[in-house]
Amino acid sequence: MSARSGPRRPAGLGATTRAGLKPAIFVTLVSVLAVVVAAIASAPFRSSTNVESLLFQMAPLLLVAAGQATVILIAGIDLSVGSMMSLATVLAASGSAFGNSAVAVVAVVLLVGAIGGLANGLGVLSGVNPLVMTLATMAVFRGVALLVLGQPGGSVPSGLLTPLTNVYGHVPLPFVVALVAIVLLWFATAETRWGRSLYATGADERHAASAGLPVRRTILTAYLVAGLFAALGGLALVARIYSGDPLVGDPFALDSITAALIGGIAVTGGRGSVLAVVPAVLLLSLTDNLLNLFGVFSYWQYVAKGVILIVTLWGYHAAGSPSGLLAMARSGWRARDARAARGTKA
Amino acid sequence: MPTSRSSSPADVARAGAAPAGASPAPLLVCDRLDKRFGATHAVRGVSLALAPGRTLTLMGENGAGKSTLMAMIAGDLRPDGGAVRIDRDARRETAVEVAVVHQELSLFGNLTVAENVCIGREPRRRSGRIDNRALRAQAEASLARVGVELEVDAPVERLSPAERQLVEIVRAVALDPALLILDEPTSSLEPSQVDLLFEATERLKAGGTSVVFVSHRLDEVFRFADEIAVMRGGELVASGPAGDFTRDSLVNAMVGRELEQLYPPRAVARAADERPLLALEGVGGHGVRDVTLAIRPGEIVGVAGLEGHGQHTVAELAAGVLRAQEGRVLVDGEAIRLRSPRDAIAAGIAFVPPDRRGAGLMLPLSIAENLTVAAEHRLHARRVLRRGRERRAIVPVAERLQLRFASLDQRVGELSGGNQQKVLFGRWLLLPHLRVLVLDDPTRGVDVGARAEIYGMLRELTQQGLGVLLVSTDMLELIGLADRIHVMYEGAVRGTVAGHDATQEDIMSIAAGASR
Secondary structure: OOHHHOOOOOOOOOHHHHHHHHHHHHHHHHHHHHHHHHHHHOHHHHOHHHHHHHHHHHHHHHHHHHHHHHHHHOOOOOOOHHHHHHHHHHHHOEHHHHOOOHHHHHHHHHHHHHHHHHHHHHHHHOOOOHHHHHHHHHHHHHHHHHHHOOOOEOEOOHHHHHHHOOEEOOEEHHHHHHHHHHHHHHHHHHHOHHHHHHHHHHHOHHHHHHOOOOHHHHHHHHHHHHHHHHHHHHHHHHHHHOOEOOOOOHHHHHHHHHHHHHOOOOOOOOOOOHHHHHHHHHHHHHHHHHHHHOOOOOOHHHHHHHHHHHHHHHHHHHOOOOOHHHHHHHOOHHHHHHHHHHHHHO | OOOOOOOHHHHHHHHOOOOOOOOOOOOEEEEEEEEEEOOEEEEEEEEEEEOOOOEEEEEOOOOOOHHHHHHHHHOOOOOOEEEEEEOHHHOOOOOOOEEEEOOOOOOOOOOEHHHHHOOOOOOEOOOOOEOHHHHHHHHHHHHHHHOOOOOOOOEHHHOOHHHHHHHHHHHHHHOOOOEEEEEOOOOOOOHHHHHHHHHHHHHHHHOOOEEEEEOOOHHHHHHHOOEEEEEEOOEEEEEEEHHHOOHHHHHHHHHOOOHHHHOOOOOOOOOOOOOOOEEEEEEEEOOEEEEEEEEOOOOEEEEEEOOOOOHHHHHHHHOOOOOOOEEEEEEOOEEEOOOOHHHHHHOOEEEEOOOHHHHHOOOOOEHHHHHHHHHHHHHOHHHOOOHHHHHHHHHHHHHHOOOOOOOOOOEHHHOOHHHHHHHHHHHHHOOOOOOEEEEEOOOOOOOHHHHHHHHHHHHHHHHOOOEEEEEOOOHHHHHHHOOEEEEEEOOEEEEEEEHHHOOHHHHHHHHOOOOO
16 A cells, blocks of 8 residues: 555665664565555455545655654754644634635645744754744734634635645545655755755754754755645645644644654654654554554553554664663663774674 | 965875975974963974875874864864964865864764764765665775774674774774874784774875874884874974984974973882772673772782773772772671761772862862762761861861862852863862862873872872772873772783883773783
């Protein structure tokens, strides 16, 4: 189905690009296995309605998680992406203000996403901690979304809604857009100078600056990407709810972080691959989807996601590729010395 | 000061690479550079000039202001006063003005050797995509130019400290800079690797590059230097052609007093059969193996080694920060298990870590709070903080430390490096059952005056029967203080020298793997 995200190795990829895909292999295998088992065991799962619904469900999280992953790569974090998604939906649902033109709506949404992302980036550059900065803008974006549309509703221009909900075969348009956008973003982060600067900045900002890399521009563009992808994610969300909702994006702030970490992006920065959010989102969406199909009470979905997060990170740790939260525990000077000692022994 | 551009005859002279007689226009000019960090006057009015194709060796003790001066020359730090001029015209067009090999390596562990060497200069295809094949080829050529053999696709975090240092050097040399700054580039290198560095700098110099070289190792200093400048307390105290200096005059200029004055006289030798306060017997784990040493009352036992050969691990094993996986630890002749620093403190073993800001002190808290943290349970019966009792306990300690402070409530972060270090020591002096102090690089970044006081205090403490395990990267410090120096190589003790008649060369030859 959507395992095209798998860690294939096109010739000519950089060594670090390939290494970044490694943690994704495990998650990909697990999610593909889950798809196969579910497809065999459950007839409802195989149904075209369910497949479409699963892909519709994946698209927003894919987009927002890819943006989040980019920010985490520079050792930042963006809590405001959820509110930005909500804001995008209410703007889309205020189509009449923009002459019901689909193009105008998309342009405004993307512009707002870019402005929001730039605001985050500028705040971080001015020295505000990313957590604090995006916590603040999260509140601001939510407030603006509520001011635009006080309760769920509004009307999305049909010129926008029709293509958004279009399905090719069983593959919805937002899902296709999300995949294409992620592949492009992955390529930019992995195989361009901008991307190299991203990984270097994430590993050590001071070292990056002293190597002459454009650290400030890198940080700014990373938050810009997160804002843009959150806005895109908001449009993908409109395809599911057919309207605007000033609070609908809230869970995505933390879900996007979860997806990035499960994909093997280290929360300490500089490690992992944006492409790895695809299998991670698949795994998370499958969990929801399967628990629903098997009639498990929906609150258990949260428990399941938490367990998956910890088990995956523990797995990365055990496999010796320090990722995610566990990298924090290992990044002290003790760990460095231990590693140095190991180096000399070899 | 020559502000005018160099004329073409100077270029011709420079092309001959032998600037005999009339010296060509200087490539680097520092004009009365000045820098303060809060209360610390790190660099005071330093002026110097360096001709193209020459090597200046900058000497000075820890905390003399060398790194601050280097950072200003490299443009990483803005001087408070004065100016740095680098005359590009003094040599051919070059890719960059200044390249720096930092003392604290500035590589990216998450990227590969090739990606690090070419960082920011990656060859690209027309699409903007990095050309990975060209990148590897470029990196391989850069490595070959210095004579380093490494797998270019290996992540830097998997390399040994020496290999990382070489990569850092390769990256700087590949930039083909007008000025190459080497800030203690050999702290983890073996002699054969130092030879590679020497040849690489010679080739660069032949092309007109000037080199500023910071080092503590006297043998290297004379080998690399055309000119020598010595800093002390932020000032330039001596400078001139390398031939004008002798080893002794260099050391005296650095220390500012005879070594005997910096290092207090040795205590009367203790009876060798006294029972050790702390003994390691065949201790190993975390990259070191089979470490055997004993610290008797009144002794200072030194551990030396090149960066990354396990000496820090020995300190952490002795202090319970790391758990020994093999061997025995004996305190007063009894085998005990040190599973945590808490166990070690209970046994009277205290640890002063090398990174006092990161691992030792709580900078936002007061002097009093930092001093009492290890002895709190003893000062505060019934778990209620009792300030009066606290003050009565710490005032004598602060006096004994010759601590300079405004008030005991002053934040530790506001103190100078030397005074911070004293607070870290003082914490343990409140423990009445203290037996052994384990010190890991205790005077890094501490000025000479405070160092002399710390050394004097250490000697006083050992005369009262305390034992000290001193791990240091400063060989002169070990020679000046330690009764015995155990030298580490690849995680094992490869030789032991007596402190009073050791030389830097003795220690280096063992630390570099020569059998003994």
